[in-house]
Amino acid sequence: MADEPSPDGPAGRPGTSDLRGFWRWIRAWLVAPDRGNARLLILGVVAMTIAQVVIQIRFNTWNRDFFDALDKRNAQAFQHQIIVFLVLAALSMTAAVYQLYLKQLLQLSWREWLTRRLTDAWLRDCRQYQLEACAAEADNPDQRIAEDVRLAADLSVDFVLGLLISASMLIAFVGILWSLSGPLDVALGGIALHIPGYMVWAAVLYALIGSGLTWWVGRPMVGIQVRRTTAEADFRFGLTRARESGESIALIRGEADERRGIDRSFGQVRGVWRELMRSQRNLMWLTSAYGTLAMIFPTVVAAPAYFAGAMSLGVLMQVGAAFGQVQASLNWFVDRFPNIAEWRSATSRLVAFQDALDDLEALAADPNQPTIAMEEIAEGEPERLELDQLEIAFSDGTTVIKGASAVIEPGERVLIKGESGSGKSTLFRAIGGLWPWGGGRIVTPPREAMAFLPQRPYLPLGTLSGTLCYPAPAEAFAAEAQRDALERVGLGHLADQLEEEQRWDRVLSLGEQQRLAIARLLLQAPRWIFLDEATAALDEENQDMMMTLLVESLPEAAIVSIGHRPGLEAFHTRTLTLEKREGGARFRRTAPRVVSEKTKRRRARFLASRAA
Structure with a gap:
């Protein structure tokens, strides 16, 4: 201070x-x-x-x-x-x-x-x-x-x-x-x-x-x-x-x-x-x-x-x-x-x-300290996420990512992949402003336009309504909108428990917690969404259902995902792959995978069930 x-x-x-x-x-x-x-x-x-x-x-x-x-x-x-x-x-x-x-x-x-x-x-x-x-x-x-x-x-x-x-x-x-x-x-x-x-x-x-x-x-x-x-x-x-x-x-x-x-x-x-x-x-x-x-x-x-x-x-x-x-x-x-x-x-x-x-x-x-420079887009300028010669290091000085540069435009859906230990989650933290160690520059959209979903969502103490709307107050969204969001992510059985106070992080399984986090996004409708293995607890079919729901419900939102599970490429317009190299991992751009027939059938069944 x-x-x-x-x-x-x-x-x-x-x-x-x-x-x-x-x-x-x-x-x-x-x-x-x-x-x-x-x-x-x-x-x-x-x-x-x-x-x-x-x-x-x-x-x-x-x-x-x-x-x-x-x-x-x-x-x-x-x-x-x-x-x-x-x-x-x-x-x-x-x-x-x-x-x-x-x-x-x-x-x-x-x-x-x-x-x-x-x-x-x-x-x-x-x-x-x-x-x-x-x-x-x-x-x-x-x-x-x-x-x-x-x-x-x-x-x-x-x-x-x-x-x-x-x-x-x-x-x-x-x-x-x-x-x-x-x-x-x-x-x-x-x-x-x-x-x-x-x-x-x-x-x-x-x-x-x-x-x-x-x-x-x-x-x-x-x-x-x-x-x-x-x-x-x-x-x-x-x-x-x-x-x-x-x-x-x-x-x-x-x-x-x-x-x-x-x-x-x-x-x-x-x-x-x-x-x-x-x-x-x-x-x-x-x-x-x-x-x-x-x-x-x-x-x-x-x-x-x-x-x-x-x-x-x-x-x-x-x-x-x-x-x-x-x-x-x-x-x-x-x-x-x-x-x-x-x-x-x-x-x-x-x-x-x-x-x-x-x-x-x-x-x-201290301007002389080698830290990551965080800049927020000025009011009136077009929004974007820009990584400019980004270097990410551990607090002991060990470099984990070196010279990463990329620009993500509004509405894009980008998947960031890489083998374990390549620095994917550390990059996620750096974009969120949690990780100062390193160098280079990150230009971000306005903070209020961004939402971050880690693998294990945070569920605060209190009512289910307060947990669902967090960090906004529960009264920021109508009860009907909250119930609808729960229904859409497959948690309709909880719709009548909005005012109940429980340890929801213990009552709900990790998969249900991840569905609840998706329901938060549907309520808050951010323009930029960052996912770090946010569907890892779901099976492949349910992962596809949640990603389809996210893409269909928030078509204008940019989505930046970190993950390695099969099928995720189908929901993104391009992929950035972190490759481990001496001195730190670097980006290798790859073309998006063609959507498989199996994935198309699962998406069709999900959309048909929503229409019914």
């Missing part, structure tokens, strides 16, 4: 470049026109945070007054402090509830914006196909958009809010702790030291030691989290693929092999989880000891002043509470390290995903 931030670092590896890339996303969100009420939500969260800090400061002074009342056995003061506590507790709960609610709204807003931006970049200009074809470092885009975006958005807001709270608490309570702790006079090696606000320095030293040890012990967790997320995504993909291919697996009795593959995938999940568990175990030893010592550390440090009579029990409790707030603020890194590792993993995968999308866009936009 041209208007999107582009991460700078190497894909798939967490680093400062990942953090910069993600920070640029945040800045883009805050200034984007479609950010919604993000700024108001941020102000609301900040306001609730400030309220929480103010309440905690008041709780700190309450802590002193409450324990002083106990120490002096002052029942009246004790009862008053109970009332103060209830009021403060009510205010604190209200601020906490609304802070959580506004924070969740902010997380949802950020996730929605980021999901929309990544989805728009992915499902644009054939990027979703190109990404699968060339970008192995950006695998499982569904996992990245669904899961990694959620983690990155939720944890980002949590971290920023946590840092805001910690910084506010630190600023507020450092002053309180400094004024309460007083100076400390010590002698080291005959040198007298006067340390003002020594409790503050004790808290800072304690937090620095804990943070340093946490980073040292827990730093492997970031890389482990990246591998864990990838292994989980691969495992989920294997399960989904086995579910989607259940029929094929069952027919060839491939369950044992599928189990072995899934076991291997889960073995990778298990292995990386064991690494993560060992890392978490080591970190838990440290954080557990650190947290346990923090329970008595401030009291032990302040005890000499209390025993010397320099502070009351209430002040000792106040000092302990203030020390706890300062230490908790400084310990933000220690407490959040496992979540930071998870966040870095999600961020790294998202930045790698965006990197791959940006690389594809840069490939298309």
Whole structure:
């Protein structure tokens, strides 16, 4: 996306470049026109945070007054402090509830914006196909958009809010702790030291030691989290693929092999989880000891002043509470390290995903890159399909078609043949704008005048009517026209099921799916039709019937077919044959085959049945 931030670092590896890339996303969100009420939500969260800090400061002074009342056995003061506590507790709960609610709204807003931006970049200009074809470092885009975006958005807001709270608490309570702790006079090696606000320095030293040890012990967790997320995504993909291919697996009795593959995938999940568990175990030893010592550390440090009579029990409790707030603020890194590792993993995968999308866009936009130039016929000019010195390569640079040139005029019917591996289907993708790798030029008719039928048609989720009219909305065609189209392709038994919602890609056989795709063409009547083995699941007689129906119903449409089955030549005015040669396949023009008597008889029977 041209208007999107582009991460700078190497894909798939967490680093400062990942953090910069993600920070640029945040800045883009805050200034984007479609950010919604993000700024108001941020102000609301900040306001609730400030309220929480103010309440905690008041709780700190309450802590002193409450324990002083106990120490002096002052029942009246004790009862008053109970009332103060209830009021403060009510205010604190209200601020906490609304802070959580506004924070969740902010997380949802950020996730929605980021999901929309990544989805728009992915499902644009054939990027979703190109990404699968060339970008192995950006695998499982569904996992990245669904899961990694959620983690990155939720944890980002949590971290920023946590840092805001910690910084506010630190600023507020450092002053309180400094004024309460007083100076400390010590002698080291005959040198007298006067340390003002020594409790503050004790808290800072304690937090620095804990943070340093946490980073040292827990730093492997970031890389482990990246591998864990990838292994989980691969495992989920294997399960989904086995579910989607259940029929094929069952027919060839491939369950044992599928189990072995899934076991291997889960073995990778298990292995990386064991690494993560060992890392978490080591970190838990440290954080557990650190947290346990923090329970008595401030009291032990302040005890000499209390025993010397320099502070009351209430002040000792106040000092302990203030020390706890300062230490908790400084310990933000220690407490959040496992979540930071998870966040870095999600961020790294998202930045790698965006990197791959940006690389594809840069490939298309850079005039110096050797890519196929796609041009659309200008309005008012005669339509045509022109291949001009077309070179098609794989993403690794291997040339599959070299120097292909041809011009197809409106109304022509051209069959493209060639042995397996000669690049027929890749040519089909290049004409459709899916395949940028290569060189030369393709001039196409207007995109809205073109329709492409691959061997396995895409049947979206929803009603049969929506599936039949796709990509147009179901209401674009009258129900009677839809039923008529189904009747004409031999799917009349489905005419009464237009409003039923089913998984039609599972209900219909592949042959029925191909008939349904022909029915789409009859409804939409495109001027240019491109078929890639679009009748391969039909027997020869039914293939002839569908091709005859297409030619008779759309006589003005140009048809470009890719196929190798006998009888297809009869429905085309000329043939282009791709011949494999060193350096890439090339076109060899052949004359169209004469229509056989057998084909003529089948066509006559089909036309007679339509007339009846």
